[in-house]
Amino acid sequence: MAIDLLLNTLIFLAAAVLIVPIFKRLGLGEVLGYLAAGVVIGPSALALVADTEAVLQFSQVGIVFLLFVIGLELKPSRLRVMRKAVFGFGSLQVAITTATLSLAAWWLGLPPAAALVVGFSLGLCSTPLVLQLLGERKELQTRHGRNAFALLLFQDLAAIPVLAIIPMLAADALLADGFMPLLEGVLIAVGAFLGLIIGGRYLLRPLFHYAAATRSREVFAGTVLLVVIGAALLMELAGLSMALGAFIAGVLLADSKYRHNIEADIEPFRGLLLGLFFMAVGMTADIRLIGEMPLVVLGLTLGLVLLKALAVLIAARVHGTGWKDGINLGVLLSQGGEFGFVLLSAAATAALLDQSLVSLLILAISLSMATTPLLFQLHVHGLRRLFTRRRPKRAYDTLPDDAPQIIIAGFGRFGQIMGRALQGLKIPYTVLDINADQVEVVRRYGNKVYYGDASRIDLLKSAGADRARVLVVAVSDPEASMRIVGQVRRQFPHLKLYARARNRHHAHLLMRAGITHIVRELLPASLELTRDALIGLGIPREQAQHTIDTFRPHDEQALLRQLEVFGNEKKQIQTIHEAAQELEALYEADEDIATRVEEIPRWQR
Known part of the structure; x- marks a missing residue:
């Protein structure tokens, strides 16, 4: 049986x-x-x-x-x-x-x-x-x-x-x-x-x-x-x-x-x-x-x-x-x-x-x-x-002839937060987003968002790029982001560019394109959550914040060193290992951090 x-x-x-x-x-x-x-x-x-x-x-x-x-x-x-x-x-x-x-x-x-x-x-x-x-x-x-x-x-x-x-x-x-x-x-x-x-x-x-x-x-x-x-x-x-x-x-x-x-x-x-x-x-x-x-x-x-x-x-x-x-x-x-x-x-x-x-x-x-x-x-x-094909392709929106201070390309989760802050400050801005469905949803909440491809020169001109002061590239797709950056750098060199980077590789691409104002989308939230987790382990808030403040500049320096060997995978891996060892040594040399970590019960570590 x-x-x-x-x-x-x-x-x-x-x-x-x-x-x-x-x-x-x-x-x-x-x-x-x-x-x-x-x-x-x-x-x-x-x-x-x-x-x-x-x-x-x-x-x-x-x-x-x-x-x-x-x-x-x-x-x-x-x-x-x-x-x-x-x-x-x-x-x-x-x-x-x-x-x-x-x-x-x-x-x-x-x-x-x-x-x-x-x-x-x-x-x-x-x-x-x-x-x-x-x-x-x-x-x-x-x-x-x-x-x-x-x-x-x-x-x-x-x-x-x-x-x-x-x-x-x-x-x-x-x-x-x-x-x-x-x-x-x-x-x-x-x-x-x-x-x-x-x-x-x-x-x-x-x-x-x-x-x-x-x-x-x-x-x-x-x-x-x-x-x-x-x-x-x-x-x-x-x-x-x-x-x-x-x-x-x-x-x-x-x-x-x-x-x-x-x-x-x-x-x-x-x-x-x-x-x-x-x-x-x-x-x-x-x-x-x-x-x-x-x-x-x-x-x-x-x-x-x-x-x-x-x-x-x-x-x-x-x-x-x-x-x-x-x-x-x-x-x-x-x-x-x-x-x-x-x-x-x-x-x-x-x-x-x-x-x-x-x-x-x-x-x-x-x-x-x-x-x-x-x-x-x-x-x-x-x-x-x-x-799907029977749906007529929607024409890009006609933008108003005004002079916004800021143009935001992409109005997903990232761009919407910035838009809310600007709206509260009564700073005029124009939003371009390539996702027609997203545009309709955001409009229902009273936001002024226009359907259009921010990599197109004619649309950027219509949006007031020749008169605006700042353009924020908030799109999540790295390829679309780089297309926008390339067009803006050539056609509107006076614009200050602020870009959202999806990851380290995207950040390196933006840096190679000459963009200096870059925010990696997950970095701030990750560091904030790390700080809270350290507090949960018993480390005082000020010491936990000090740990994060130590990590941030070190990570920025590591990002710059990795940019120097961009495209060389072997040297990239070597640089990552060196950065990890440097961070350990940096924390060990900091008496406040080392002392607080030692106070954590071993079973929690």
């Missing part, structure tokens, strides 16, 4: 390590790689793993951990804000998708009850697949990402009562058993749901406080696993979704001070088990049906993807979502989902559907899941670019 378990583990790891990187390198994403790896080791190909159903059931734990992490990110206050999207948009999308697919199934010859079950089952989407795709592209917090999550959450909630109702839809089941089994199941489910919320609210935080007090990472991680698996098991025993239980537990801990520790401990388990789930989906797909009835399988898959994408797009437009986000949602939610496997299997057990039809539908769901990463990649590099 142990040997079989280790062998299966080795097979899964080898398949993932060999196949998934290939798909990532081809730009197809991890999800499709895991699905392909599952097909290769599954019964339809090499048949390296025998009990695929057991693997699929175990891999559902990956979804449990995923929903727990999602719950951790959702504070109850945020859920209240999302209620319209979850229940309004979610119910609309489920209704339209279910109606569309149910009518298609009824038109193909299924009885009304069976067609309704098939329509609802196929209308559900894959929560882990969609969230993984959004996470890979860092789009979870976009408008379409939030709407997609709201729809997926409502679908998971809606699947629970449908799963309970399916046995009642079987022939003569309701007449034989009456409503009592259904009512009993509902009461048990409601009781478990309320018990988890109430118990979790009063027990979870003390439990984690106890675990954290042990100062044992293993105990804390074990507590996390206990909570996740315990909540999931409670919902499963009550006839509800394991994922729902984990999600509720995550939401209850979202406001906890232990949230970040919990998320860090759960992340390795979530990633591994999600990969196992996608591989299990690939294993359970009966690929042999493609050879037996290729037109039926491909036609069913294509019809499912097209109908779902269209239904989701219609629901999005009815809800008031724009075309761009509607198409994003249509592509993302065009596949079937893992809950479809559960509902269709339950329908087969209740004799609502033939097992052969269920196998065909499960294959179509699996293939639709495999198409989503491909379609999403094509969409990102195709339709999205078309939408």
Whole structure:
């Protein structure tokens, strides 16, 4: 038994390590790689793993951990804000998708009850697949990402009562058993749901406080696993979704001070088990049906993807979502989902559907899941670019004909602070920024900012560069910064230039261009934080400030010495090592600093 378990583990790891990187390198994403790896080791190909159903059931734990992490990110206050999207948009999308697919199934010859079950089952989407795709592209917090999550959450909630109702839809089941089994199941489910919320609210935080007090990472991680698996098991025993239980537990801990520790401990388990789930989906797909009835399988898959994408797009437009986000949602939610496997299997057990039809539908769901990463990649590099290109290129703003004292090129975080100070002093200034979106945002707050490229001579003249006294180069991009500096030095030599340097290399470039007034953007904040950290170690404030005051001129001298060997990497490294040794010697020679450092307990150092 142990040997079989280790062998299966080795097979899964080898398949993932060999196949998934290939798909990532081809730009197809991890999800499709895991699905392909599952097909290769599954019964339809090499048949390296025998009990695929057991693997699929175990891999559902990956979804449990995923929903727990999602719950951790959702504070109850945020859920209240999302209620319209979850229940309004979610119910609309489920209704339209279910109606569309149910009518298609009824038109193909299924009885009304069976067609309704098939329509609802196929209308559900894959929560882990969609969230993984959004996470890979860092789009979870976009408008379409939030709407997609709201729809997926409502679908998971809606699947629970449908799963309970399916046995009642079987022939003569309701007449034989009456409503009592259904009512009993509902009461048990409601009781478990309320018990988890109430118990979790009063027990979870003390439990984690106890675990954290042990100062044992293993105990804390074990507590996390206990909570996740315990909540999931409670919902499963009550006839509800394991994922729902984990999600509720995550939401209850979202406001906890232990949230970040919990998320860090759960992340390795979530990633591994999600990969196992996608591989299990690939294993359970009966690929042999493609050879037996290729037109039926491909036609069913294509019809499912097209109908779902269209239904989701219609629901999005009815809800008031724009075309761009509607198409994003249509592509993302065009596949079937893992809950479809559960509902269709339950329908087969209740004799609502033939097992052969269920196998065909499960294959179509699996293939639709495999198409989503491909379609999403094509969409990102195709339709999205078309939408972007349709936006007319904005012309540069016409600048007023006045004479500002200062021109600021770039109005991000750095430039805005300077602008606020100048505004308070009532010193006139003009701002040029190349980011049109940034200009619109800053204007809404009452700032006078103009859209334009500060490296263009005509715009600089329009901004009053021939009459201004100072130009501040506050852009963050070193290349753009150097272009502006080069133009200004040639065309407006009277202007005093003050520049923001992104790093030491950028500072060296500016210095080589003859700029003497340079501020490295991270240096002041870093030194201030270093001073505060020294105070936290017990060094008096004046001594901590003296340490920083000693460091600053030394660092400036080191910067000048490194400028002398600019472009020679070997000498640059040598200069850096020499500067570090000089700083140590400088601190050791300073009695005030050396004495205060020695007073710090050794365990703190």
